[in-house]
Amino acid sequence: MTCELVAQALVSGLLAGFVFALIAAGLSLIFGVMEIVNFAHGEFLMLSMYLSYFLNASLGWDPLVALPLNAVALFLLGVLVYYALIRRVLRAPMLAQIFATFGLSVFLQNLAQFLFRPDFRMVATTMATGRIALGGVFISRPQLVAAIGAVLTTGLLYWLLTRTETGKALLATAEDRQAASLMGIDPDRMFALSWGLGAACVGVAGALLSTFYYVFPQVGGIFALIAFVAVALGGFGSVTGAFLGGIIIGAVESLAGVFVAPAVKNIFVFAIYLVVMLVRPRGLLGKQ
Amino acid sequence: MKIALAILAAAALGFPFVFRGPYPQHLAILVMLYALLGNAWNLLGGFAGQVSLGQAIFFGAGAYTSTLLAQHAGLSPWVGMIAGALVAGALALAIGYPCFRLSGHYFAIATIAIGEIAGIAVTNWDFGGGAVGLFLPVGTEGLLSFQFHRSKLGYYYVLAAMLLATLLLSAWLRRGRAGYYWRAIREDQPAARSVGVPALRFKQIAIVLSAALTACAGTFYAQYVLFIDPGSVLPLSLSIQICLVAVLGGVGTVIGPLLGALVLVPLSEATRVLLGGSGRSLDLVVYGLLIMLISVFEPAGIAGIARRLGLTAR
Numbered sequence: 245m246t247c248e249l250v251a252q253a254l255v256s257g258l259l260a261g262f263v264f265a266l267i268a269a270g271l272s273l274i275f276g277v278m279e280i281v282n283f284a285h286g287e288f289l290m291l292s293m294y295l296s297y298f299l300n301a302s303l304g305w306d307p308l309v310a311l312p313l314n315a316v317a318l319f320l321l322g323v324l325v326y327y328a329l330i331r332r333v334l335r336a337p338m339l340a341q342i343f344a345t346f347g348l349s350v351f352l353q354n355l356a357q358f359l360f361r362p363d364f365r366m367v368a369t370t371m372a373t374g375r376i377a378l379g380g381v382f383i384s385r386p387q388l389v390a391a392i393g394a395v396l397t398t399g400l401l402y403w404l405l406t407r408t409e410t411g412k413a414l415l416a417t418a419e420d421r422q423a424a425s426l427m428g429i430d431p432d433r434m435f436a437l438s439w440g441l442g443a444a445c446v447g448v449a450g451a452l453l454s455t456f457y458y459v460f461p462q463v464g465g466i467f468a469l470i471a472f473v474a475v476a477l478g479g480f481g482s483v484t485g486a487f488l489g490g491i492i493i494g495a496v497e498s499l500a501g502v503f504v505a506p507a508v509k510n511i512f513v514f515a516i517y518l519v520v521m522l523v524r525p526r527g528l529l530g531k532q
Numbered sequence: 533m534k535i536a537l538a539i540l541a542a543a544a545l546g547f548p549f550v551f552r553g554p555y556p557q558h559l560a561i562l563v564m565l566y567a568l569l570g571n572a573w574n575l576l577g578g579f580a581g582q583v584s585l586g587q588a589i590f591f592g593a594g595a596y597t598s599t600l601l602a603q604h605a606g607l608s609p610w611v612g613m614i615a616g617a618l619v620a621g622a623l624a625l626a627i628g629y630p631c632f633r634l635s636g637h638y639f640a641i642a643t644i645a646i647g648e649i650a651g652i653a654v655t656n657w658d659f660g661g662g663a664v665g666l667f668l669p670v671g672t673e674g675l676l677s678f679q680f681h682r683s684k685l686g687y688y689y690v691l692a693a694m695l696l697a698t699l700l701l702s703a704w705l706r707r708g709r710a711g712y713y714w715r716a717i718r719e720d721q722p723a724a725r726s727v728g729v730p731a732l733r734f735k736q737i738a739i740v741l742s743a744a745l746t747a748c749a750g751t752f753y754a755q756y757v758l759f760i761d762p763g764s765v766l767p768l769s770l771s772i773q774i775c776l777v778a779v780l781g782g783v784g785t786v787i788g789p790l791l792g793a794l795v796l797v798p799l800s801e802a803t804r805v806l807l808g809g810s811g812r813s814l815d816l817v818v819y820g821l822l823i824m825l826i827s828v829f830e831p832a833g834i835a836g837i838a839r840r841l842g843l844t845a846r
Contacts (some may be wrong), residue, residue, distance in 0.1 A: 329824060345825030347826075350823065353818035522630055
């Protein structure tokens with residue numbers, strides 16, 4: 245019985261963890277390339293979820309079918325935010341940068357509340373429903389689809405970064421902005437690209453989450469906070485680290501929810517971050 | 533500088549005589565409260581360069597300590613304030629010791645993490661009122677009992693005195709040895725340590741002072757509102773708001789947080805009064821937009837504008 249309970253908690257935790265991981269990977273990419281923490285990351289996620297909801301409500305599109313549209317829309321939003329806002333605070337002190345994105349988060353969250361009302365909404369029709377029984381462990385099908393989608397997307401991002409010319413240029417800019425620009429890489433375009441890709445990651449995550457999670461203006465906050473911790477846990481700027489951080493947090497959250505109490509599960513998420521920081525002050529995979 | 537301070541003090545003294553209504557006085561109290569909190573943040577985040585996004589822990593420690601002592605031991609809020617400052621100081625030492633090994637964003641996220649742990653823990657803490665919160669026992673009116681029911685004047689002057697003390701302390705610290713050590717640590721910690729600055733000890737001093745002052749403001753808040761719960765004294769949004777006041781005013785300056793509070797509090801109140809009536813948070817849309825504009829056009833804060841205009845010395 246206990247054994248099954250552990251297995252069940254681990255499986256649901258890992259499934260959630262893969263989605264956290266994708267959100268965190270996008271955040272980490274942006275930070276890695278330009279050392280700016282995007283406090284509006286959760287609001288990007290929220291907008292993507294609303295996009296899924298409205299496409300479903302008005303045109304009847306399945307969020308999973310419309311997923312590429314979410315990715316493209318959020319990519320464009322990310323690039324727009326870079327050119328309209330971030331580019332102007334590139335040389336500003338760190339705190340001004342934090343508050344530029346924090347202001348954006350307040351703006352987007354309340355704009356959503358103003359336009360869409362604070363109601364909780366749910367996507368009505370999706371092909372991913374029901375659950376699968378595997379031994380004594382039940383797996384929710386939409387969660388499974390979301391986890392697989394998240395893993396594939398993160399894999400695609402990783403491939404893009406390490407195997408393509410553009411990806412290598414992006415990593416080179418992250419490594420040394422000046423040296424990269426001497427090699428003929430335009431840092432400005434790379435920054436815009438990192439915002440586009442980072443936002444596209446949450447675009448995909450938003451579409452995947454919308455199949456089984458409520459959509460409301462504050463939904464981003466919950467996931468953003470977990471993504472921050474995942475990024476820091478893995479080491480700022482390391483996409484692989486963020487992925488690892490997301491999975492660990494998913495597992496810890498689920499296990500603590502089952503074995504301690506759901507109300508205090510996040511204490512364990514934050515505590516594990518603090519414990520890891522004591523041993524590795526720059527995260528699991530960060531440069532020590 | 534001295535003239536500016538004198539004018540400010542005179543304005544603070546005279547304000548309640550010109551604006552007699554409860555609302556302007558409430559607004560002024562909010563401004564002073566955030567100015568105090570911003571100043572306390574500034575000791576740690578501005579002077580010593582350790583960006584804390586968890587100041588609500590200390591605010592909550594002050595509010596909960598004095599309230600619980602008043603409820604269960606019948607102690608005066610003034611004793612509670614000192615006890616709250618001590619509790620917050622002890623918490624600060626315990627937080628600082630491990631966390632000061634972290635730098636930059638890692639430290640900031642660690643303070644967020646500890647703040648969230650505190651928020652969840654208190655929400656599930658039955659003796660502390662849990663999610664429901666605590667009502668303060670209503671007592672007799674007067675300075676000794678730290679409760680003023682007939683008008684807000686008592687609260688106004690108590691807080692003005694607390695703010696003045698904080699401003700003087702922070703100006704004195706900035707000029708003294710601690711101020712130089714903190715700036716050295718902020719600019720380049722390894723270099724500072726190599727010339728003999730005891731970095732960890734002075735960062736600990738900064739966080740303890742910052743926490744103690746924040747806790748005093750927490751006790752004041754509890755006495756002023758007479759009700760506390762985790763949602764009002766321990767949320768992440770409060771920690772961010774405190775930091776925002778200091779950043780908007782000018783990080784690392786004595787007068788900056790006051791300027792920031794003077795602009796930010798009336799701004800958020802004005803947008804709320806003008807646009808908040810619809811209940812659809814248009815006020816916060818505008819507020820977010822303004823924060824973005826300020827970060828883009830005035831990253832050095834209002835103190836930066838004042839400096840350019842030659843109003844204040846460096």
